[in-house]
Amino acid sequence: MSNSNSQRVRTIFRAKTSKALDKIEDPRETLDDSYDQQVKLLQQVRRAVAEVATAKKRIELQGEEMGARYQRLGAQAGEALAQGREDLARAALERRAMLEGQVANLQQQYASLDRQTAQLQDRERRLTDQVAAFRIEKETIKATYTASEAQVKANEAVSGLSSSIEDIGSSLDRARDRVAQMQARAAATDELLASGALTDLTAAPDADIERQLAVISAQAEIERQLQALQQGGPAAAAPNAADGGWLGIGQGGAR
Template identity: 80%
Template sequence: MSNSNTQRVKTIFRSKASKALDRMEDPRDTLDDSYDQQVKLLQQVRQAVAEVATAKKRIELQGQEMGTRYARLDAQASEALAQGREDLARAAIERRMMLEGQVGALQRQYASLEQQTAQLQERERRLTDQVAAFRIEKETIKATYTASEAQVRANEAVSGLSSSIQDVGSSLDRARDRVKQMQARAAATDELLASGALTDLTAAPDADIERQLAAVVADAEIDRRIRALRSGTTPSDASPARRGDEPDAWLSIGKGDASPR
């Protein structure tokens, strides 16, 4: 393989390898993957917000139940005193005091969950805005990349077409050179055959003598016609030319009396 062919193969290989890498490292796929990851993260944050809200709702319901019990114990303590049952009133008040501690702990948990909910909701809001902004930028970059890729392909196609045209031009130049060489060779062989330097194997025996005699006769005929023109005598075979206005005049050309004078 010649150096030019080897270089061409290397160039084609590098071009294909580069295109394969471009497909592997397509930024559009990378952007889509990043967007999908951000969407998943946003979904996780929203799920966390929902879970915290659910936990807060459970504590709220539990607090409402404890509040109802707290009010009932207060009513029971009052009724026990009214019935003269101080012992029952004391028991109700003790339970009410214990319930106050439990409610206080529940209130602290509820406040903590409210804070977490507010933080998660703020994080969700920011992340939603970021994902939306990233999506717009992603689509813009993808569209720009696709347009640039199309332009590159168009330029490569034009470049390839230019190379093809150059190759066609080179082929035409080579063909013209071969035609000229063949024409020159044909003319040279004709001259060699005419001079007798080359032997025509297809010609009849003594054809060279006949060819030379024919040349002598043709020269003599030309001399005869020149003498006739100089003397003002019209050659016999020129008479049809005077009848050129007749449709069949051409049939008489060369049919006149060609006997020498």
């Protein structure tokens, strides 16, 4: 294989490979996949915000219940002391003291969840803005790519048409030559049929004899008119109005 052929094969191979890669790595599909991943991440963040908010609400309800119990124990301690039951008052205050530790721990959890909720909500807002901005840019890039792809296809079509014009011209020239040859052949066969060299299968069985007799009669008529002219007579009677004018031309010899 020559160097030029090898170079041509390598060029064709690279072109086909590039086209295959372009088809596989369509940037529009890549952008859509990236957008879908960002939307999934945003959905995960929103679920996390909802879960943290739910946990925070449970702690809040639990804290409200413990606060109500704390108030109730204080009231019970005062009532027991008023009735001279110092032991009951002491027990109520001891439980109230234990409850204070539980409430303090619950308050720490609530404060931690409150900070976490604020962070997640801020992250959700920023991620929502990023996803919205990415979507606009994605659609813009996709539209630009689609328009560029259409332009490339149109240019390739025009280029292919331009490169094939020469072949089209050659095809038209060959078609014209074939038409001219066929016309010449038709004219030649007409002349052969008229001369009798070819047999006209569509003609009457005795058409050739009639044609030959017609030729002989025409020659005899010419000889007669020639003799009449040599003898000083008219070659044929001139047609008059009574004979039909020009309609009588060629009919004088039939009388």
